[in-house]
Amino acid sequence: xxxxxxxxxxxxxxxxxxxxxxxxxxxxxxxxxxxxxxxxxxxxxxxxxxxxxxxxxxxxxxxxxxxxxxxxxxxxxxxxxxxxxxxxxxxxxxxxxxxxxxxxxxxxxxxxxxxxxxxxxxxxxxxxxxxxxxxxxxxxxxxxxxxxxxxxxxxxxxxxxxxxxxxxxxxxxxxxxxxxxxxxxxxxxxxxxxxxxxxxxxxxxxxxxxxxxxxxxxxxxxxxxxxxxxxxxxxxxxxxxxx
Numbered sequence: 001x002x003x004x005x006x007x008x009x010x011x012x013x014x015x016x017x018x019x020x021x022x023x024x025x026x027x028x029x030x031x032x033x034x035x036x037x038x039x040x041x042x043x044x045x046x047x048x049x050x051x052x053x054x055x056x057x058x059x060x061x062x063x064x065x066x067x068x069x070x071x072x073x074x075x076x077x078x079x080x081x082x083x084x085x086x087x088x089x090x091x092x093x094x095x096x097x098x099x100x101x102x103x104x105x106x107x108x109x110x111x112x113x114x115x116x117x118x119x120x121x122x123x124x125x126x127x128x129x130x131x132x133x134x135x136x137x138x139x140x141x142x143x144x145x146x147x148x149x150x151x152x153x154x155x156x157x158x159x160x161x162x163x164x165x166x167x168x169x170x171x172x173x174x175x176x177x178x179x180x181x182x183x184x185x186x187x188x189x190x191x192x193x194x195x196x197x198x199x200x201x202x203x204x205x206x207x208x209x210x211x212x213x214x215x216x217x218x219x220x221x222x223x224x225x226x227x228x229x230x231x232x233x234x235x236x237x238x239x240x241x242x243x
């Protein structure tokens with residue numbers, strides 16, 4: 001355990017979502033976890049979670065706004081605790097045929113996936129260097145490495161995020177920062193799919209979706225990897241997924 005150290009999770013949404021699962025997983029490992037999302041209700045619910053081992057605190061902020069990103073990290077600085085890990089889990093996978101897109105649709109995806117990742121990384125890396133290392137982990141998707149309609153705009157944004165992560169891994173690995181990218185190749189068994197698209201979720205069956213807690217376990221594994229065997233990329237999918 002790394003008692004007295006902070007983990008920041010950006011892109012925290014509903015209670016049955018990957019963001020919340022990541023907060024719980026790292027808090028159970030003994031960290032003081034700060035989760036960030038745009039919904040006041042979600043962040044209030046997050047702050048009410050009690051975990052044996054560490055703590056969880058919700059912060060309301062928009063990762064696409066430079067001033068708000070800077071404010072997040074300034075709040076963490078005030079705690080006087082070292083930063084152990086930053087997890088960039090923000091994103092959306094809106095889909096639309098190319099000729100039906102307008103610029104705001106395309107740009108919104110880029111803002112969340114690519115711009116937000118850039119802004120967070122610029123604040124995170126100097127602090128991780130100051131604390132003599134740590135991890136910076138990005139949540140990717142199938143679209144990070146493969147573009148297919150109607151997810152063309154999403155793929156453009158996620159591939160930009162992956163390229164950013166890869167460049168950071170090569171530039172700052174020697175500074176003790178483990179930058180990693182996790183490709184989620186499949187459907188996450190959480191509220192976003194189960195509540196919005198129940199028939200589609202049900203069609204996947206019991207073994208056809210990625211279990212949220214197991215995804216979070218792999219993020220913790222990446223953070224704990226010995227520096228002699230760092231992974232840049234993990235791809236996670238159900239054993240039954242056709243890939």
